[in-house]
Amino acid sequence: MNEQLTPDKILQTGLAFWASKTLLSAIEMGLFTELSHGPENLDAIGGRLGLHPRSARDFLDALVALGFLNRTGERYANTPETDLFLDRKKPSYVGGILEMANHRLYPFWGHLTQALRTGAPQNETRNGGPGIFEALYADPARLREFLAAMTGISHGANMTIARAFPWKDHRTFVDVGTAQGDLAAQIALANPQLQGFGFDLPEVAPVFEDYVAAIGVADRLRFVPGDFFKQDFPQADVVLMGHILHDWDLPTKKMLIKKAFDAVPAGGALIVYEAIIDDDRSKNAFGLMMSLNMLIETPGGFDYTGADCAGWMKEAGFSSTRVEPLVGPDSMVIGIK
Numbered sequence: 001m002n003e004q005l006t007p008d009k010i011l012q013t014g015l016a017f018w019a020s021k022t023l024l025s026a027i028e029m030g031l032f033t034e035l036s037h038g039p040e041n042l043d044a045i046g047g048r049l050g051l052h053p054r055s056a057r058d059f060l061d062a063l064v065a066l067g068f069l070n071r072t073g074e075r076y077a078n079t080p081e082t083d084l085f086l087d088r089k090k091p092s093y094v095g096g097i098l099e100m101a102n103h104r105l106y107p108f109w110g111h112l113t114q115a116l117r118t119g120a121p122q123n124e125t126r127n128g129g130p131g132i133f134e135a136l137y138a139d140p141a142r143l144r145e146f147l148a149a150m151t152g153i154s155h156g157a158n159m160t161i162a163r164a165f166p167w168k169d170h171r172t173f174v175d176v177g178t179a180q181g182d183l184a185a186q187i188a189l190a191n192p193q194l195q196g197f198g199f200d201l202p203e204v205a206p207v208f209e210d211y212v213a214a215i216g217v218a219d220r221l222r223f224v225p226g227d228f229f230k231q232d233f234p235q236a237d238v239v240l241m242g243h244i245l246h247d248w249d250l251p252t253k254k255m256l257i258k259k260a261f262d263a264v265p266a267g268g269a270l271i272v273y274e275a276i277i278d279d280d281r282s283k284n285a286f287g288l289m290m291s292l293n294m295l296i297e298t299p300g301g302f303d304y305t306g307a308d309c310a311g312w313m314k315e316a317g318f319s320s321t322r323v324e325p326l327v328g329p330d331s332m333v334i335g336i337k
């Protein structure tokens with residue numbers, strides 16, 4: 001037995017779902033929103049969240065040990081991060097994706113082995129029936145949860161795209177599959193000369209309109225209802241697609257890239273952003289696991305490398321391409337016509 005080797009990382013990763021589920025249950029019960037009013041002792045929190053006395057202290061102290069709560073004497077408080085990002089009342093709330101992970105992804109990932117063996121999705125569509133978006137959009141509460149979750153997972157990248165891309169050379173843009181509209185809103189906020197469209201399924205319209213109005217850019221952003229399997233994209237100088245191509249199989253990816261090519265003028269651009277996998281497929285673990293998440297969630301979706309996407313863009317006719325890192329595991333692939 002080689003004494004340098006230890007099983008630590010293996011055991012930590014294997015049991016990492018303990019920490020995840022402890023945090024997800026705290027978010028589900030609204031713990032950090034409750035503590036945004038100020039520090040509280042065990043009995044007060046336990047009472048408000050309905051915690052059984054058998055494990056209430058272990059639960060809160062586990063969150064202290066994980067670095068999501070502070071404790072001074074007998075009083076528990078949010079950390080600066082959990083107070084800013086996990087208080088539902090704050091615009092900086094990123095818990096949407098974690099609420100959806102708790103409700104949907106956590107139980108679905110329990111069937112990963114079956115998915116790896118069958119190639120079949122393990123979400124609401126597991127026992128046949130409508131696709132993920134039809135299933136989700138049939139229920140307004142789940143629609144809102146899903147669309148808010150998308151803002152949670154994309155907000156960091158959206159803020160960077162709004163500032164990193166040379167928008168001064170352009171006048172119009174369209175965000176295809178815009179969901180709540182956070183990317184469109186961040187681009188409009190940072191670039192007063194731009195007019196934009198959010199293109200998505202009709203059920204999304206009220207959620208988009210509420211969101212961009214709340215951010216104060218509704219005068220320069222318009223929602224265009226449509227189905228990208230049936231309609232062409234609205235014409236614009238720049239087309240954006242975030243977390244869209246990974247939802248679909250290769251022929252659909254290529255069809256969407258071709259529609260983007262047809263929607264922009266010469267000199268126009270297509271910006272695709274996701275957790276783009278590194279070309280050597282050995283570093284961006286989140287991007288690779290996101291591709292496993294597409295196995296769980298879709299009949300044919302998968303994530304891909306920058307080189308893959310650049311190749312599909314060239315095939316569609318884009319004359320030049322480049323890959324630029326954004327934030328965390330995310331990057332954008334830019335195609336110029």
Ligand SMILES: C[S@@+](CC[C@H](N)C(=O)[O-])C[C@H]1O[C@@H](n2cnc3c(N)ncnc32)[C@H](O)[C@@H]1O
Binds near residue numbers: 151153228
């Ligand atoms: C995974 S979400 C990505 C949302 C957002 N772009 C982001 O990155 O956070 C996929 C989006 O595609 C939209 N979508 C799915 N099928 C569509 C279709 N056939 N036509 C138009 N939009 C569609 C969904 O409504 C949803 O907003």
